[in-house]
Amino acid sequence: MKNYYTKLLTASAVILSILLIVLGIILGQFFHLFGENVDAGIQQTYWVYLLFTLVLVFIVMMFVLAKIIQQYVQPIDHFMGVAHQLAQGNYLARANNEDSEMNYQLTNSINTVAQKLQGNFALRAMEQERLKTLVSSIGSSLLMFGRHGAVNLVNRVFEETFHRDGEELMGKTFKDIGLSSDIEIEIEKIFLTEEVRTFQSKVLLEEGICHLEVYGAPVIGENGNWLGIVIIMHDITELVRLEQVRKDFVANVSHELKTPVTSIKGFSEMLLDGAVEDPVIKREFLEIMYKESNRLQLLIEDLLRLSSMERGSFEITRKPVDLVDVVQQSIKIVQAKVQEKDMRIDLHIPQQVMIPADHDRLVQVMVNLLNNAIAYSQEETIVTVLVEEVEEYVEITVRDQGIGIMPSELPRLFERFYRVDRARSRESGGTGLGLAIVKHIVEAHHGIVTVESEVGVGTVFRIHLPIHEQL
Structure with missing residues (x-):
């Protein structure tokens, strides 16, 4: 802005100089009045006229200069200030100088540009928010790499799955963020070939082995510019587990x-x-x-x-059921097996515990649990059955003094055909489906079944059933 003032002052000085020269030429016509033979009063009058003329010219020039500054320099200064604010990203700035037709047009033009910039900024912010929400809502891990292999986008699922901070990964290459070697190799192939690739990978996380279905593709801009690649990693660990369960089921049922x-x-x-x-x-x-x-x-x-x-076609008929009667009837059913192994069932039950349930299904649950306790226990041992109320639930505990179960086998205990000791289970006539049935029946009653075990000490099954009927 100083350049405008400098140019304006320079122009004013030039004009003033020209006026002074013209004035000097005009006044030069009266130089003969300064001769020795001219009266002193006339010379004095001339000097007064000369000074008055110079002062008047100076005042006129200052007035002209002020008007020029007011009409041209100040609006330009205002418009330059608004343009500077717009350039800094303040799209709310507006011009308000409309003193003349030219300023009015310039004001409208600047304000129109500002409004469009504000609209574009709001639209871009909305699109960025949508993109951020979309990327965060994707149920798979997502990474985006720029043309030089540096990370420029990480979603929340990747951070939670791999326990990494997205801000720390920004700017790092795909070889520096701790991906498995097979994923790094595939990413490098995508960079080299610019082709879509799909592959599976296994990574070791804190929770254990995670199976990933990885999809990688180049990112192409609107003008055909190659912007980088995107990597999407979908967790298929549960699908792999279910597939293994299916294979095991087919093999087991066939056997x-x-x-x-x-x-x-x-x-x-x-x-x-x-x-x-x-x-x-x-x-x-x-x-x-x-x-x-x-x-x-x-x-x-x-x-x-x-x-x-x-x-889902399995239905239970809920009626008021006395759990004490369920336990006693179940013990009668397995009493012959108890006597064969010279075992004893130790009961700790109240006189009566009423809950809404299916009597026959609960008998089936108790018989399965008691049969397991007897089959996996040594002779002359004790099976303990405990029934007690715990807040809004009834807890049924079946404790044996059997061989126990390894901690690694506990998560699979309720799978179909899963056996801790196949030889002992087959000798006892079991089908390997008892605990899976127990789990389904208990859950159909809105209850839960848990298991604790220690090798060489025994196993404890606990069933929690609601006292009041749940909708």
Whole structure:
């Protein structure tokens, strides 16, 4: 802005000089009045006229200069100030000088530009907020790298999954942020080929091994400019686990079905080959075939029951049920197995505990838990059953003095066909579906079942059932 003042002052000085020169030329016509033969009064009058003229010219020039500054310099200064604020990002700044037609047009032009800048800024801020919300809402980890391989975008899921601070990662290359080596190799291939790639990776996190489905693609701008690449990592750990459970189920059910079928087929062939002639051998073979057919029937019934539960078609009939009666009836059912192993069931139950539940289903739960406790316990040991009210729930505890369960096996204990000791389970006639059925029945009653165990000491199952019916 100083340049404008300097130029204006320079122009004014030039004009003043020209006027003074012109004035000097005019006044020079009167130089003869300064001769020696001119009266002193006339010379004095001339000097007064000369000084008055100079003062008058100076005043006129100052007035002209002030008007020029007021009309041109001040509006320019105001407009320059508004433009500077707009350049600094203050899009609320507005021009308000409309003293002349030119200033009015310039004011409208500057204010129009300011309004458009403000609108564009608001639109960009809204789009950035939408993009930030969208990126944060994606259920997968997302990374975006610039053209030189530096991180310029990290979403919240990546930070939570990999326990990293997104601000610390900004500006670092993909080789400096701690990704697994196979992901780094694939990212480098995407940079080199500029092609979409999809692959799977396993990373070790604090929670354990995490399976990732990784999608990488180049980012192309509107004008075809290559901006970088984007990496999306979807956690498929649960899908991998479920796939493994499915494979295990198919393998286990095939094995469980094959074993009794093989026995029945083998002994029936032996009978057909002539063993039927010996009454003792025939009876022994028939007993084995009967036992295996019962086992096959139990397995199929449990499979159908469990399938019904998992499809959602499983229903329970809630009526007022006395848990004491449920426990006592369950003990009667397993009493023969208790006597075979010379064991004892120690009861700690109140006189009566009423809850809304399905009596027969709860008996099935208790029988399964008691059968497990008996099957995995040594002879002459004690199984403890405890029933007590805990706030709004009834807690049923079944404690044995059996072989116990390894901590690594506890998370899979309620899976179908999962066995801690396959040989012992098969000898006891179990199908491997008991605990899975227990879990479904308890959850259908809006309850929970938990397990604690110590190898060589025993196992404790706890069931929590609500005292009042829940909608």
